[in-house]
Amino acid sequence: MLLTAKWVLPITSDPIKNGAVLVRRDKIAAVGPKGDLVGAYPGEEVTNFGQAVILPGFVDLHTHLEYSIFRGLCDDLPFTPWKMQVTKKGRKLSPDDWLSSAKLGALEAIQSGITCIADVNKTAAGLHAALAAGLRGIVFCEITGMDDSRIQRVVAEARDMVLRWKEATKNSHIKIGVSPYASYASTPLLFKALSDWAREEKLPVCFHLAGSPDEYEFVKHGSSALATSYRDLMGWSDFLWQPTGVSPVKYLEQWDAFEGDVLATHCIQVSEMDIDLLKKYDVAIAHCPRCSAKLGMGIAPLKEFIGHNLRVGLGTDSPASNNTMDIFDEMRIGLLLQRGAEESVEEFSAKRFVEMATLGGARALRMEDEIGALTQDKQADIIAVDLSRSHQIPVTDPYSALVYTANQEDVIFTMVGGKILYNKEEGTVLDEKAILAETRSARSKLWA
Template sequence: MSDATVVTMDKEHRLLNDGAVAVQGDAIVAVDTTAFIREHFVAGKIVDARGGLLLPGLINAHTHMGMSLLRGLAEDQSLSDWLNKYIFPAESRNVTPEFVKWSTQLSLLEMFRGGTTTVADMYYFEDTVAQTAKEAGMRGVLGETIIAFPAPDNKTLAAALQYTEQFLNHWKNDPLITPAVAPHSIYTCPEQILMDSAALARRYHAPILIHMAEAPFEIELSRHQHGQSTVQYLDRIGLLGPDVVGAHCIWVDQADIRTLASHGVGCSYNPSSNMKTAAGLMPAVDMLAANVAVGIGTDGAASNNNQDMFEEMDLAAKLQKFGHMDPTVLPAEQVVAMATITGARALHLDSEIGSLEVGKKADMIVIDTSAPHATPMYDVYAEIVYALKAEDVRTTIIGGRLVMEDRTMLTLDEKTILRKAAEYKEQIQASIKRKN
């Protein structure tokens, strides 16, 4: 990778004009000027990034890739109605391993085009999600969802725990896939399920992914049933720890934030989804100030309705500014960090990804800055957050492997994926009509 403005996101947030990155295998071996790299390394392949930005791949800290085929199915609903009246029934009628495979490919196609190189995912048939992601070249923290009622992949808790244990064994020590356990939430998992899920994860030293303090109805439920907030309840039962990633974390007060920080819990900020379902505004500024690692996530395409991290970065900043009535909060540079190195920290992977540094994985993207909406450029970070778009991503590399080059997909069959998505639309609509 050469001849670019390199946005390292290292501890100093160094910017290198006319910079380059040398890669050997799946790792970065040098980050320096183009002249230095050309003098000291012999390249088997040179990716010309001339006139563009070269930065760490974006990290989507929370989504559901298997739900992309449900995009637009139910709109303008409260979160509770959206889940219980539309999504859960549609999933029970349609979700199979084959459905999840094609839905995941559709998600990956969108993510590669938008510069996402790592994703934290929760869904059913997560072994299928992992296999699909692995074949395409995506890096992922992938959690098998455990839920109280019969799910598309497992009809009982015993079956779900057995499936999840097999999933953890299958993917342990994989260079791309980090298998995780994903108890859905406190409002779909009784206490024993939460504790059993956490125990299984910790037996295998696996991450725990969970929806946390997501909506007003959840907080009301927690206070009514447990006499505590969601965070304090999860703390009391021993679920919180430095292996946990909490999705949403909207309805948290200062005591909750201190608890999250003390346990090293990572959190994901999902502005589009939270706006659309009127779930609330995450106190991201306060959480970051308390040293809680907050990444940015799209949530699933069924509730967003896309998986565009550039859109999420833009909204992440503007919502906090509007919420605080202060244009200085959450500046662009901090938002870029949330989508890269801080997001890596939220997923507990910052020793491996999130910045362009020697020894880290070669997860990188090249962004074109020649479009009218990107010209002129005075501040790199402001350009990334407020001006650039997903379609400006030119090349996407994960672990040293090109998955998209010059906007051409290299590991996914785009035409077939889009054709299958159209076919599934007909199937899903027919299933809903039959039920009604």
Template sequence: MSDSQFIIKPRWIIPMDGKKTTLEQHVVIVDAGVIQAVVPKNEIPEWAIDWETIDCSQHALLPGLINLHAHSSMNLLKGYADDYALMPWLNDHIWPAERQWVSKPFVHDGSLLAGAEMLSGGITTFNDMYFFPQATIEAVKRLGMRAHIGLVIMEFPTNYANNANEYIRLGTEVRDQFKSDAGISFSFAPHAPYTVSDQTFEQISTLAEQLNMGIHTHLHETRAEIQQSLDEFGVRPIERLKALGILGPSTVCAHGVHLEPAELEMLATQGTHIAHCPCSNLKLASGIAPVAAALRAGLNVGLGTDGAASNNRLDLWQEMRTAALLAKVADDNAESVPAYTALEMATINGAQALGLQDKIGSIEPGKQADLIAVRLDDLNSLPCYDPISHLVYVAGREQVTHTWVDGQLRYQRTEEGQAVFADIDTEELRSIALQWQLKIQSSQS
């Protein structure tokens, strides 16, 4: 699954070039993990004529999807505590479970399961935020995908660290160890305004500038969070973060559900990015983010799944469709967030938010060959008048048949429907999941 020189021949190419382009009768030529050319199929250069050809004649080819907000290892708590609002969910269920179970093996195994789920659904890059980041990196490297690792920081003790300074020290040590790895990048991840002090935020702002790192945090996810900030600090969380130097062009704010028009304008002026997580926001009854207004204000909005404990799927196809439909209702305008915009949110917008837009997020010569093929000839996808529309409103993750990262085929769904990963067997993944399920269930009885 690793030939370095090959040509992909799809029915359609959706390059995500900002021009709403759909290419037919074209091919993508890949060498050593890099896209060399996108040309009509009858104009393949002589130097590539004899290269291996991959037939995707019933497929749309598009850039790998980018999950802009995830807590990957929480896959092991998928379905553990459903149907609660955010703060009861955290305080009464998730944080107690994490105190009991979170460890390097938990994070490694949960990240392995999450990464496999994401790869099988066409996600090639994810922006993570969790404890024991080295364990996540080890899982990511085994799967061969790309990850932006958020080095989580809080004030209170967990199984990972005892205080904010220790979180920062442990995180920067991991960053120093893996900073030269081409598939791994880093940001500081202060968890949220309600778990991080002013002093720590100021320290993070300084360190991020010194180390040329981004920042990844939760912001305005619930009304309760905003009221708590008003009661404690006299300002809304976004005002506090601005004053502390947290907002800027290298900052990704997850959720942004409850943002006022003036706050959207301010974030756009700052160049801050939003990771919209519609399914998690709906499941936790956190609210509906003003995405159409954010886009009109000039904000860069990407899509995230959040963790599987609050979603419960790491499925950007579901997020794209939900984001587009919710925006239309919230904005009272059927033209809000059309299909192409939803695809941008899942691809190039996420790349831009992570500072990786020159490397991934679109199909262009010189970029890394992070690519996915989506089959659109099954009965449920016919007829197909517009592949862009179908990718958002019809297709599901089960229609992803090929996932390449750096030109390496990391996942393939066979004609018989079998999931095949490049470097791990599905039975090993199944065994890992069932072992953890048995451990956690037995502790509850």
């Protein structure tokens, strides 16, 4: 199949005007000018997207598919009250409700040009939805617990769950990882036990790190609402928690949490010394600019991450916190926040953010040999974005158009491993109508 459009963005080389991508089975067989490829492959079926750009699929480096129906539920709360509301409301949902919610997220992902996800998942709903949609990525099994006497049991249960999840993902594009969620939800001994086990099993690890000021206060001074009302809500108030006197990054280093293959989400409350530590352990960072701003967590020091040559990609963190899985919004708002904070336009360009949303995410997941760019022999994870609409023309630079004018609704084609998951004319591999109907009853429980 030959995909052609006004622009092709290989990411690792210059944009190709009037370009084409040849897909053979699950891989990219050739990339180049349309005239050359049409001439070289005369019998090939051609799909022409016209005034559009073809690029690698987006990597959503941090999400929770199962929280999709929480969209708009707790919009104007700071981090800890938001987290508590989401936790309380979530207790009303059945396993089927969680699955419907995750399917809604998977549907939105493929309609928005997301081909690869790093999903933190406590109910297995995100796993099953990602499999049904044909997405690529890593689903991290979420583990929490503040009772040190139960650590052996919690780790044993996690082992069983990961075995079952691995079995379910055979012959798919999904890998399994483990997530000791965050400093305020897992005791340090549990962090250490999970980290040791993940290293033994070569499992990738993901956790939330140094996000809100409340998390910083919780770790360093043993205070904030995370140390009081949140622990009451979780039934953890009888378990000892003491100030550690150090930053969240230093604290988790002391418990060996960075020893494996770690993806850390947020990393906002970090010092220069913390960033040096993240670099020392080659920790990858899921930068979620919209979620961080919306919950009043702050603005991550992206310039310093890049300056330290850390692996950084963009995450949406699910509609529960920032309402849409729109990577265009993450790029645009992420770029504008940095320029505002730095009082400078020098550091970040539209091109830099498109790279972060594709190849950057792939590197963060150590998948850059398979995805993240349009080059021969990479997996055919490809999207097309329409650039012909009134809010976009005229287009002179496709990078600029993607970051400053495009939205998730402009995505017209999504392919993973050579399989078309979404095509604007024909719809998605998922049953959109059924998913929207299924989520109705679950949503009514949340709003009751």
